[in-house]
Amino acid sequence: MSQHLLTVDSLSRESVDHLLRVAARMEPIASRRQVTRVLEGAVLGNLFFEASTRTRVSFNAAFCRLGGSVCDTTGFTFSSMAKGESLYDTSRVMSGYCDAIVMRHPDQGSVAEFAAATNVPVINGGDGPGEHPSQALLDLYTIDKEFHRLGKSLSGAHILLTGDLKYGRTVHSLVKLLSLYDPLRITLASPPGLEMPSTLIDLVASRGHRIEQRESLANDFSDLDVVYATRIQKERFTDEMNESFQGLSDDFMVNRDFLDQRCNQSTIVMHPLPRDSRPGANDLNVDLNGDPRLAIFRQTDNGIPMRMAIFATLLQVDTLIEQQLRPARWFVPSQIGTLDR
Numbered sequence: 256m257s258q259h260l261l262t263v264d265s266l267s268r269e270s271v272d273h274l275l276r277v278a279a280r281m282e283p284i285a286s287r288r289q290v291t292r293v294l295e296g297a298v299l300g301n302l303f304f305e306a307s308t309r310t311r312v313s314f315n316a317a318f319c320r321l322g323g324s325v326c327d328t329t330g331f332t333f334s335s336m337a338k339g340e341s342l343y344d345t346s347r348v349m350s351g352y353c354d355a356i357v358m359r360h361p362d363q364g365s366v367a368e369f370a371a372a373t374n375v376p377v378i379n380g381g382d383g384p385g386e387h388p389s390q391a392l393l394d395l396y397t398i399d400k401e402f403h404r405l406g407k408s409l410s411g412a413h414i415l416l417t418g419d420l421k422y423g424r425t426v427h428s429l430v431k432l433l434s435l436y437d438p439l440r441i442t443l444a445s446p447p448g449l450e451m452p453s454t455l456i457d458l459v460a461s462r463g464h465r466i467e468q469r470e471s472l473a474n475d476f477s478d479l480d481v482v483y484a485t486r487i488q489k490e491r492f493t494d495e496m497n498e499s500f501q502g503l504s505d506d507f508m509v510n511r512d513f514l515d516q517r518c519n520q521s522t523i524v525m526h527p528l529p530r531d532s533r534p535g536a537n538d539l540n541v542d543l544n545g546d547p548r549l550a551i552f553r554q555t556d557n558g559i560p561m562r563m564a565i566f567a568t569l570l571q572v573d574t575l576i577e578q579q580l581r582p583a584r585w586f587v588p589s590q591i592g593t594l595d596r
């Protein structure tokens with residue numbers, strides 16, 4: 256693995272497999288049965304210049320669960336970028352204070368520019384419509400765990416990516432990550448104008464995967480293993496697009512009917528979240544809440560062990576974890592969510 260985690264392009268199949276293995280070893284800590292202090296004394300800088308709940312908090316929690324401490328800043332208003340400070344200066348300043356930095360920024364390429372000014376590991380927490388590599392890694396970790404539970408293998412699996420495939424950075428990173436594995440069948444379904452960039456489609460096809468594009472979900476998906484739905488990234492639309500786009504049409508509804516009528520009993524449903532619950536948005540339907548095929552909260556939970564694995568690997572303590580384990584002493588409910596199964 257390289258010094259920073261900026262794009263999935265820097266990951267080999269071996270480095271991804273290593274992260275999956277380290278994440279699995281983090282499970283007892285992530286599920287609060289054991290405690291480690293392997294990053295005691297280390298400080299993370301969490302810089303979020305775009306809205307975030309789970310990415311910011313889970314990076315923060317993952318670093319704390321390894322024994323480190325976190326300093327963070329949210330939004331441009333309270334950072335010196337509001338006074339015109341460059342990415343270069345901010346990067347050099349933060350590197351004097353922190354041992355690792357996570358950054359989310361609205362401009363594609365900005366996190367790489369920030370990372371170019373420092374030798375401290377930088378993780379891209381999302382750069383505009385560019386990439387979101389840690390999300391793709393936790394998504395792959397989720398698919399791997401769910402398939403293991405269901406007795407399935409990734410090889411030859413059928414994966415549907417739907418929603419905003421043009422601006423959705425999570426699917427950009429995920430499709431590249433999946434393309435490192437054995438030939439898959441990947442279906443892309445998006446409204447006109449929100450298709451996956453052709454450079455990504457060509458890359459995946461050139462690696463031997465079967466990739467098909469659809470303009471609705473009105474097909475037979477009876478062999479589908481995973482549906483990965485995404486939110487329409489309205490914040491990235493031009494004014495013209497905002498006026499003409501009224502929300503996802505019924506043709507893209509991922510709900511109980513779609514799963515029952517077009518998919519099968521073991522199709523799992525994923526989404527990077529947040530799901531847009533405003534009327535007319537037609538994002539992933541709440542009528543699947545409590546359905547065991549809905550993997551979205553197992554997916555968010557998996558963000559902790561995977562982000563712990565990323566930190567442990569970048570900061571080179573991944574071999575020390577087992578030596579440091581102690582039992583956790585506080586109360587933890589056996590079921591975290593009331594609808595968990």
Ligand code: NCD
Binds near residue numbers: 309387390425486528
């Ligand atoms: C995604 C993001 O920020 O790209 N959220 C996340 O990090 N889990 C998806 C989104 O905002 O729609």
